[in-house]
Amino acid sequence: MNRFAVLDGWRGICAILVALFHLSAASHIFYFPPIRNAGAFVDFFFVLSGFVLAHAYNDRVTTPGDAADFLVRRVGRLWPLHIFMLSLFVGLECVKWGTMAFLHVTAGDAPFTGPTEPFAIATNILLVHSLGLHSTYTWNGPSWSISTELWANVVFALTLVAFRRHLLLCSILIIALSIGTLETFNHGSLGATYDYGIFKCLYGFFAGVITYALHEKLHKGDIPLSSLVEIATLIGIGAYVSCLHLMVTDMFTPVVFGFSVFLFARERGSVSRLMKTKPFHYLGQWSFSIYLVHAFVLAIIGGTSRVLQQLLHINLMIPTAYQSHKFEMLTLGNAWMMDLFTIAYLALVVSISALTYRYVEEPGRAYFNGLAKRRVARRQPQTNMR
Template sequence: MHYSSALPLSTKKHFEVLDGLRGIAALAVVVFHFIEMFIPNPENAIAHAYLAVDFFFCLSGFVIAYAYDDRMQQLGIGQFFKARLIRLHPLVVLGTILGLLAFVFDPFGNQWHTYGTGQLLLLFLTSILLIPYPIIGERAFNNFGLNAPAWTLFWEYIANILYALILHRLKRKVILMLAFVAVLGLIYVAKSAGNVSGGWSKDNFWHGAARVACSFLLGMCVFRYQLFIKNRLGFLPLALLLALAFFVPFNEQYNWLTEPILVVFYFPLIIALGAGTTNSTRSSLICKFSGEISYPLYITHYFVLWSFLNYYQEVQPSNQTLAWVIPMLILGQITVAYLALKLYDLPLRRWLNKNLH
């Protein structure tokens, strides 16, 4: 394909600013999830942080196309699937284990007593295998009740499967046409639901398909059409620009339009700028840490949140108490994510890559 050189993955340019932005998006999700636990209308505080998921999907489409478009034929579908499973699934398993432990040993709640051993085992196995099983009513029938963020990994896997089987073979004009259709689908969801925040529950399951289809294909288009905007902004200004999207004020009348505009135009623009920017040495270190911690933080952070909700409802802490409890919990989650990366994910992935030929 003329838009990509057939370089080995290890020798290709690394978009370190995009890695850093992934970490900003992950942190925004964590903050939003805390806020929605104790503020009835979280859109009044950080209105669109849940759109970080759409940024993830868009970035994934860009990165997958960049990394594999020119290698799929040589690599093969089986090797591609193995590479993606090794990259993503160890932390899916860890997130589920943490979620089960937090569910059973929650000091502020005992909802697990209403579910027998068989149900808990089924919840655990379906979560590890990324099979939606929305049976926990106390958790708003999340598709993955033990580890809520896993719903995005479910759709990420679907996108990866379709990429390996079909999308990588298609010409960029066809990808652009599919992206246009997906945009229409996203607008339909936004208009009918009033937002594009769905995909996580049994009641909005198929909204996840609209979100991943739109953003993943748009990310592919950014790469396929080489929409790299040369600039010298670097990481920090782009991080601020990305964060601005999450704080766009909520307007009930026009929200169905605001969110698709951010997803369809603004996030691909941020990725195009991130792919074309230069970065300072100091910011490179920040980007490296931010990028490394982003996925572990995202996929393991939720085990604390249900316990926090039970704590909030039982203890009813003051705002002054929450002002230090929440930052401490977020720092704790970042620490857990870092330890998970260094002590579990990286060693396990190295072992799997070495022993699974």
């Protein structure tokens, strides 16, 4: 089955951009508009997920049993790494408690309170922590999208079983419902996460399903000047993301990313050829780990910096504001020093992600895929023994 290698590469690039978006470090690139608005690339993940899963399962999920097998596989894709990272965050919170108890210094909020309250451990384990049960991000902040992704997969599976012949119509209705909900309860914005994030995810996911339907009908047609079209598309997406904070609405974001997925799924131009090279292949392979690992690395950086501030009586975390958002900016000398720090941060995130992919993602996925295969085998009629 076609892996869409170019789209995998773009998934890796977007994961890196999200990791940079969450790094508050006084480097030269911090205020670069595509970086400051890179949270929008989560919508790319949703669109791409809908596209890829429609490609892989549109013809395979026809019965409730098929739907259950599909969801077992999806749990195997999303849950093991999420639980592994959650356990690391719980361990880090214990370290924070020990630091406050024995060194008498603080490393942020009091341990096991607010975003790290014990109740949130249970909701994270069940992957329901982004269904409006909390008033903030919990534990591994970016995992809110993993929670919504799983439940969007449930809706997708149910739609395939119950309304297969009307999948496109159902996709349009789900998108309309999602947009209506966001318009009504989230001020007409796609900036929903732990509260109305499920509707943001459903919008993007089923936009991806529709994008795949268009791809199926039109993918054999040639694109004149495909390299120029790919380059122009990248420039257009960069401009769009850069100007998101200036726009009246960001509701067109899944449509914009849907077009980019449609274009790069064809793999025709020079940009696509570049994205098929090994570095981008590996980034795509490690993208899920990059997305879930980077917040843990940032938590360690932030906690260590706060402890060092108090022990050494130096200022490492400077209060800063950008576009009405207040946060602490890590500063270690001049901007050139922070550029090196940013490179080291990305290198560390990618290195750890390569390990979690090999030793957490792959074994977890293999285990749950094995469960799904055994389920299929039990449903198949037994042949008579001769």
